[in-house]
Amino acid sequence: MDNLENVQIEMEELGRDLGHERYDNRIKKAQKKGAEDETLYGRKKIAEELPELTEGFKKELRKKKNLSVPVKLLKGVVEPEILAFLTLKRVLSTISKERSLTYVGMRIGDAVEDEVLWSGLSKKGQKHHQNLIDKDKGASEWERKTALQYINDRYEGVHKSWDEATQLKVGAFCVDVLEQSTNWIEVREVKSANKKRKQKRVFATESMRQWIEKNKDKYRNLSPLYLPMVVKPKDWSIHNLRRGGYLTDAQEAVPFVKRKIPEQLSLIYHKNPKHVFKALNIIQCTKWRIRKSALKLQKIMLEKKLTLGLSSKKYIPHEDIKLTDDMSYLEKKEVKKVNQGFISQRVNRLTHLDIAERFQNFDKIYMPYQVDTRGRVYAVPTLNPQGPDYVKALLEFSEGKPLGRHGMFWLKIHASGCFGVDKVSFFDRIKWVDDNLEDILDSAEDPENNLFWTGADKPFLFQAVCEELKGAFEQGDKYLSRMPIAFDGTCSGLQHLGAAFRCMLTAKSVNLLPPESVRDAPQDIYQDIANGLRAALLNSDDEMAKLWLAFFAGVISRSITKTPVMTYPYGATVAGFQEHIMKEIVKPALKEGLLTLPKGDKYGQKMARFLAEQIYSVIESTVQKAEEAMNWMQETARLIAEDNKAIAWTTPLNFPAYQVAYETEFKRINTRLTGGRCQVGFRKQLSDIDVDKMVNAISPNVVHSLDSTHLMMTVLEANKEYGLKDFCLIHDSFGVHAGDSQEFFILIRKTLIDLYKEPVYEKLKMELDSQMLPDTQKKAPLLPACGDFDLNEVKEALYAFS
Numbered sequence: 081m082d083n084l085e086n087v088q089i090e091m092e093e094l095g096r097d098l099g100h101e102r103y104d105n106r107i108k109k110a111q112k113k114g115a116e117d118e119t120l121y122g123r124k125k126i127a128e129e130l131p132e133l134t135e136g137f138k139k140e141l142r143k144k145k146n147l148s149v150p151v152k153l154l155k156g157v158v159e160p161e162i163l164a165f166l167t168l169k170r171v172l173s174t175i176s177k178e179r180s181l182t183y184v185g186m187r188i189g190d191a192v193e194d195e196v197l198w199s200g201l202s203k204k205g206q207k208h209h210q211n212l213i214d215k216d217k218g219a220s221e222w223e224r225k226t227a228l229q230y231i232n233d234r235y236e237g238v239h240k241s242w243d244e245a246t247q248l249k250v251g252a253f254c255v256d257v258l259e260q261s262t263n264w265i266e267v268r269e270v271k272s273a274n275k276k277r278k279q280k281r282v283f284a285t286e287s288m289r290q291w292i293e294k295n296k297d298k299y300r301n302l303s304p305l306y307l308p309m310v311v312k313p314k315d316w317s318i319h320n321l322r323r324g325g326y327l328t329d330a331q332e333a334v335p336f337v338k339r340k341i342p343e344q345l346s347l348i349y350h351k352n353p354k355h356v357f358k359a360l361n362i363i364q365c366t367k368w369r370i371r372k373s374a375l376k377l378q379k380i381m382l383e384k385k386l387t388l389g390l391s392s393k394k395y396i397p398h399e400d401i402k403l404t405d406d407m408s409y410l411e412k413k414e415v416k417k418v419n420q421g422f423i424s425q426r427v428n429r430l431t432h433l434d435i436a437e438r439f440q441n442f443d444k445i446y447m448p449y450q451v452d453t454r455g456r457v458y459a460v461p462t463l464n465p466q467g468p469d470y471v472k473a474l475l476e477f478s479e480g481k482p483l484g485r486h487g488m489f490w491l492k493i494h495a496s497g498c499f500g501v502d503k504v505s506f507f508d509r510i511k512w513v514d515d516n517l518e519d520i521l522d523s524a525e526d527p528e529n530n531l532f533w534t535g536a537d538k539p540f541l542f543q544a545v546c547e548e549l550k551g552a553f554e555q556g557d558k559y560l561s562r563m564p565i566a567f568d569g570t571c572s573g574l575q576h577l578g579a580a581f582r583c584m585l586t587a588k589s590v591n592l593l594p595p596e597s598v599r600d601a602p603q604d605i606y607q608d609i610a611n612g613l614r615a616a617l618l619n620s621d622d623e624m625a626k627l628w629l630a631f632f633a634g635v636i637s638r639s640i641t642k643t644p645v646m647t648y649p650y651g652a653t654v655a656g657f658q659e660h661i662m663k664e665i666v667k668p669a670l671k672e673g674l675l676t677l678p679k680g681d682k683y684g685q686k687m688a689r690f691l692a693e694q695i696y697s698v699i700e701s702t703v704q705k706a707e708e709a710m711n712w713m714q715e716t717a718r719l720i721a722e723d724n725k726a727i728a729w730t731t732p733l734n735f736p737a738y739q740v741a742y743e744t745e746f747k748r749i750n751t752r753l754t755g756g757r758c759q760v761g762f763r764k765q766l767s768d769i770d771v772d773k774m775v776n777a778i779s780p781n782v783v784h785s786l787d788s789t790h791l792m793m794t795v796l797e798a799n800k801e802y803g804l805k806d807f808c809l810i811h812d813s814f815g816v817h818a819g820d821s822q823e824f825f826i827l828i829r830k831t832l833i834d835l836y837k838e839p840v841y842e843k844l845k846m847e848l849d850s851q852m853l854p855d856t857q858k859k860a861p862l863l864p865a866c867g868d869f870d871l872n873e874v875k876e877a878l879y880a881f882s
């Protein structure tokens with residue numbers, strides 16, 4: 081065993097230990113906050129014990145003689161299941177600490193009183209409370225409780241608050257039922273600190289402590305921090321599907337397919353998709369290294385607490401947003417929510433920088449990869465080239481390649497794309513770089529003081545490109561570039577559907593057609609849909625159309641339609657569009673007082689629905705064949721699912737994609753403690769297929785299986801024809817060395833043509849129809865007819881991937 085293998089073994093043990101440390105810290109925080117019931121093992125225990133404790137409460141509440149005060153108060157008022165849930169939740173929240181019976185009882189009694197209060201409200205009062213909660217999504221338990229008391233005190237006055245003695249009696253009763261019904265706890269008298277009197281305390285039983293430790297260890301071992309490798313990952317093959325990439329068993333094994341479905345695994349064994357194994361093995365043998373200059377810049381920013389003017393969307397701020405006295409309650413609540421998000425993002429940033437530091441002195445590092453059930457390719461390590469902008473900037477190819485004849489051109493194209501100048505022609509992108517060359521070189525020389533780079537869409541990646549350009553201008557064609565040059569598809573899902581069904585309208589919208597002139601800008605489907613939306617609103621007599629036009633001041637930007645268009649080919653519905661519009665447009669606009677609502681639309685839901693329907697209609701008319709294809713897939717999936725069957729299909733590279741979604745059962749408990757219906761415990765998988773989920777998932781899953789096929793075909797062809805070994809791949813983004821980009825630019829288009837010149841969907845139809853029962857096959861829908869788009873046009877489509 082060579083030295084690097086020894087180092088790799090140590091790294092795998094380190095990844096395990098770092099994962100353990102991360103998990104232990106989460107548990108400690110939960111225990112400190114009294115939130116042990118929210119841990120994985122806590123939720124599991126509640127789900128396991130809920131039925132038995134519910135029966136215990138039912139038994140007590142059925143008694144008819146010698147009724148205790150708690151039974152009199154609760155009988156017929158609070159459901160046994162709710163009592164069981166509240167008791168389990170309150171006790172488990174601090175189960176690892178010894179608490180007095182008074183403390184535990186008062187917490188349970190307080191929660192149970194809320195249920196009694198709620199039950200006593202009129203239907204109008206209950207509805208009023210729910211309206212208050214709906215206005216404040218994510219309200220805390222305290223906020224929900226306050227709203228409940230407000231309604232009772234001001235409008236109802238039905239419930240007279242329990243005194244502490246009553247709360248304690250109710251809580252102690254619940255603890256007693258728990259002790260009698262389960263083997264969770266025991267109540268014992270112990271001497272108090274001053275030893276003058278005894279105090280009843282609640283202890284976890286020995287078996288409970290052992291159960292907690294066993295399950296803590298179980299989830300602890302399932303939480304490794306996967307690190308890059310310093311030796312080549314183990315190859316995937318039919319003989320190695322369960323323990324790929326890493327050398328040892330120190331951490332949880334990485335399977336070939338992320339989600340372990342026995343039926344799919346059996347299909348993989350049967351089909352033995354050698355080309356998929358080969359493609360993945362090539363990808364994970366790409367040699368990487370840490371870009372030290374990017375690491376240095378980010379460390380300086382961290383140590384000096386610099387943001388260099390970057391917005392919070394581009395760089396997580398070092399400090400929380402400060403609360404001010406002039407903020408409203410809801411504004412403060414929103415700020416707190418944003419700050420909470422910053423905390424987790426800062427933890428991620430520190431983790432990424434720590435890993436980068438650990439690997440910065442290795443000349444070569446590797447990323448193990450695996451696939452999902454559709455065959456899509458994913459990097460395994462926490463630090464990987466599929467990460468956010470600042471993480472991508474930390475990585476570069478280990479082996480530099482000379483720019484050669486075309487490398488400078490593609491380096492400039494990549495630079496303009498990273499900055500955000502990508503809606504113009506190649507000619508104008510090159511011109512933009514040349515016009516801003518001085519600022520670009522200054523950004524490379526002193527990024528801490530020359531801040532031109534901070535204006536980029538991807539600032540850290542752009543700053544890294546600035547350094548590459550500096551080296552290229554100093555050394556010319558012989559400069560050894562290590563920057564992956566990305567070729568991104570234009571709305572990839574629609575590209576694949578448009579190419580497969582030869583849809584001219586779709587092909588034009590997503591740049592599968594050549595431009596009339598090399599000076600022409602690429603098509604921008606997001607702006608095309610925005611223009612179509614404006615026309616639809618202008619032609620509508622609906623009041624809401626006029627209100628939206630007034631809000632947009634007659635100008636609708638591509639940002640309004642981008643997310644709906646991107647998600648459309650993956651099965652997004654009008655309801656999904658509506659939710660996005662509410663979150664990103666309506667709520668912020670109402671907060672600023674910029675949007676006028678029609679009568680009867682108190683929160684803007686009707687306005688959002690109207691705009692969502694308009695956008696959906698415009699998209700449908702723009703990508704007609706894609707819409708037909710999606711409908712065909714959904715109708716077919718429904719027929720198979722209604723026969724209670726999973727769906728499997730084989731990609732052109734012989735990978736058996738698999739889709740299954742079972743109906744699930746989980747307890748919904750209507751408790752005011754968490755405000756409305758509370759989902760308890762883990763879902764229980766049933767034997768019946770969830771038809772709606774299968775229908776909604778089929779279009780994105782099929783398309784993803786095909787975009788992954790295109791990616792793998794491109795890798796295999798590039799390796800075979802040009803000997804390329806280094807790839808930076810993110811689903812519909814293909815990256816290679818600048819010096820290899822000219823050939824690769826042509827190759828991506830060739831492989832897309834090769835993929836769809838075969839009858840891909842005809843084969844898919846035969847395979848899906850064969851999975852139907854004989855009677856069902858008679859109902860199978862016809863495959864949509866193809867349009868008149870000539871697939872060979874893709875050869876000259878400059879902006880299909882750019």
